[in-house]
Amino acid sequence: MLFLPDEFELEYGDMLLKIKIHTMVDRKVFEIAFPDGRKNLMISRSKVFDGKKVWMSIPEGRQQEAIPIGAKIVEYFKNQ
Amino acid sequence: MCYYNGQKVTKAEYITLMELEKSIAGMAELKRPTVLGPESPPMAVLKPNDDRTDFDVTTMRWGFIPKGLKNMEMVKKFENGYKKEDGTFQTGYDTENARGEELLWINPKTNKPKIFKDAALSSRCLIISNQYYEWHHKYRINKKTGEPLKTPDKYPFAIKVKGREYFYMAGIWNTWTDQDTGETMDTLSMITTDANPMAALIHNSKKRMPTILPDKLAWEWMMTTVTPERMTELASFQFPEDHMEAFSINQKFQLSGEDPYPVTYPELAEDGLPGAYSTQISLF
Structure with missing residues (x-):
């Protein structure tokens, strides 16, 4: 994937999460x-x-939510 | 080593995480509907701590209240004006904005400084903004006389910094206490400077713009001790037009309680204004 989208959706359990990407302090924040x-x-x-x-x-x-959802985000980009 | 979320991180990483935390808190404030003037919700501001080693994201009332005003009744009179005992009207004072180049100005008639002087020297802050608004004035021609009408039509524009989710505008603040109720609040004035060519084209009645500061100057403004001369230089900084963009927006957006949306006004097509208008000109 050449460019990160600004927004994307992610299946997480039985939910569809809406995710926005921000750039702050030179970091990507989801x-x-x-x-x-x-x-x-x-x-x-x-x-x-x-x-x-x-x-x-x-x-x-x-933190309990951040770790599994973060792992899903990594998986999402690996599959693009 | 420091802890964040129960994980051991380096001190540098901890500082980055704290900065992210502050940025996110500021972003939450920016998501609120449009803020315009003292009657609106408080404004999102970065405010340094007492020894300027750190800063907080906080909110302040937009409309600087000087120390001498005893209670909110006096503040209303001060801001809106009032009828004096002799029947004449005392005009109100606009303290939402303070002219950067005049913060230290001494009135030669009274030999007194402006109400902003002490705050400019010691209480400088940064207003966090994702865009600001100005009105373009256009005088229609009276069909009978061929002369311009006396009252202009006003068209709102949103103005942003290119590629930035938010940016910093110079501000000064004063902590004010209502002596009747004991309520204390931080009150704020936004610093303004001469408009750059693009901002002057939009805000053609006053040709002024907020003092927008790039990151390094913003840090210097808020977090360092500067000489009065340097303070005035920073307060008068004119952000370059090639780093800004603007577009016209819906009328009366400030009353809707919702964020404005782009609107193109056909009657402005020939005026060389930014946004959709520059595209129209280049097409024909």
């Missing part, structure tokens, strides 16, 4: 809108101390 009325989730991939990359929720507190 904004996830849920169909079940949950507050939008912002996630970004961050390097941790051992050099591994981990999906982080911004602000803190929704």
